[in-house]
Amino acid sequence: MRIGGIDINNPILLAPMAGVTDYPFRILCKEMGAGIVYSEFVSADGIIRENAKTLDLIHFEDAERPIGVQIFGGDARVMSNAARYVVDSFKPDILDINYGCPVPKVTKKGAGSAALKDLCLMDDITSAVVESVSDIPVTVKMRAGWNDDSIIVPKVGERLEKIGVSAIALHPRTTKQRYTGKADWRYIKELKDACSIPIIGNGDIRNMDDMIRMFEYTGCDAVMVGRAAQGNPWFFQNAVAALNGEPEPTPPSLLDIAKTCKRHFELLLENRGERTGANLMRKHFSNYIKGFPGAAIFRQSLVTAPDLNAMNDALSAFMQAAENE
Numbered sequence: 001m002r003i004g005g006i007d008i009n010n011p012i013l014l015a016p017m018a019g020v021t022d023y024p025f026r027i028l029c030k031e032m033g034a035g036i037v038y039s040e041f042v043s044a045d046g047i048i049r050e051n052a053k054t055l056d057l058i059h060f061e062d063a064e065r066p067i068g069v070q071i072f073g074g075d076a077r078v079m080s081n082a083a084r085y086v087v088d089s090f091k092p093d094i095l096d097i098n099y100g101c102p103v104p105k106v107t108k109k110g111a112g113s114a115a116l117k118d119l120c121l122m123d124d125i126t127s128a129v130v131e132s133v134s135d136i137p138v139t140v141k142m143r144a145g146w147n148d149d150s151i152i153v154p155k156v157g158e159r160l161e162k163i164g165v166s167a168i169a170l171h172p173r174t175t176k177q178r179y180t181g182k183a184d185w186r187y188i189k190e191l192k193d194a195c196s197i198p199i200i201g202n203g204d205i206r207n208m209d210d211m212i213r214m215f216e217y218t219g220c221d222a223v224m225v226g227r228a229a230q231g232n233p234w235f236f237q238n239a240v241a242a243l244n245g246e247p248e249p250t251p252p253s254l255l256d257i258a259k260t261c262k263r264h265f266e267l268l269l270e271n272r273g274e275r276t277g278a279n280l281m282r283k284h285f286s287n288y289i290k291g292f293p294g295a296a297i298f299r300q301s302l303v304t305a306p307d308l309n310a311m312n313d314a315l316s317a318f319m320q321a322a323e324n325e
């Protein structure tokens with residue numbers, strides 16, 4: 001698959017997830033075979049103000065390429081300036097626009113999925129961004145509509161394609177649905193039928209069967225996986241094998257999980273500093289450490305560790321137990 005001029009090795013992409021798809025996690029997923037990884041959504045306002053914490057979210061390494069940086073905002077001029085800033089300063093392979101975030105704090109400002117109920121705004125933002133970063137592909141990640149009475153796919157796909165968007169990722173829930181109910185894959189199929197640009201299917205892929213079913217039912221060019229990859233970068237090696245008809249790889253041992261936790265933690269501390277890194281890692285620990293005997297005890301001690309020293313001690317205890325397995 002190609003997006004713009006970019007070759008994608010595997011059509012299985014890591015979904016952008018705030019607080020999850022940090023640089024260490026993206027590296028791990030990329031090593032396991034993810035075809036594209038994305039930053040979490042980054043505020044266009046924060047980018048143009050050169051807010052240090054905002055810019056930290058964009059940091060990536062060449063080993064992650066091809067990588068997409070996702071931005072959000074409700075003002076076309078700010079979005080186009082932010083897009084230009086990101087491309088000039090960080091040189092990602094893809095610039096992605098967020099039209100999917102359902103959180104009221106974001107949509108109240110006209111950002112995220114607010115554009116689903118104001119297609120003129122969506123046109124303005126998209127055109128401004130496509131024009132300002134014409135040197136790299138611009139993609140869009142969106143939901144199916146604001147609510148059940150205002151579904152905008154597949155029609156909006158033709159509009160976005162005409163404006164110059166290079167691919168669309170669709171999470172076919174509505175804004176009002178948030179994460180309830182089911183993603184309605186019918187909309188992915190309709191969007192694929194209506195567009196010539198690559199369509200990326202997203203929503204409710206929990207295992208290999210779901211992934212194969214989404215490809216077969218919708219005809220999408222790639223799939224994007226979010227929650228099923230949390231604490232499970234191995235998802236991507238299984239997915240690549242399943243897609244190529246190869247035997248399922250050996251599941252990670254407890255020691256593999258412990259070593260992955262340690263590596264993730266070290267990279268996060270290096271990249272985000274001790275305080276932020278340790279705080280961000282709590283969520284990752286609770287994602288990694290589950291589904292084996294005694295997991296709850298290790299998880300509890302890591303997630304509730306009051307400071308970095310206590311966290312390091314708890315991690316050593318987990319590593320020791322894994323080595324003795």
Ligand SMILES: Cc1cc2nc3c(=O)[nH]c(=O)nc-3n(C[C@H](O)[C@H](O)[C@H](O)COP(=O)(O)O)c2cc1C
Nearest residue numbers: 015016017018040041141171203204205225226227
């Ligand atoms: C914790 C979390 C954070 C998310 N953050 C973002 C984000 O920053 N940008 C975005 O476009 N979608 C975000 N999403 C939505 C996911 O990218 C994806 O569309 C959604 O989880 C459905 O896919 P899944 O069923 O494979 O999880 C987030 C989802 C979760 C669970």
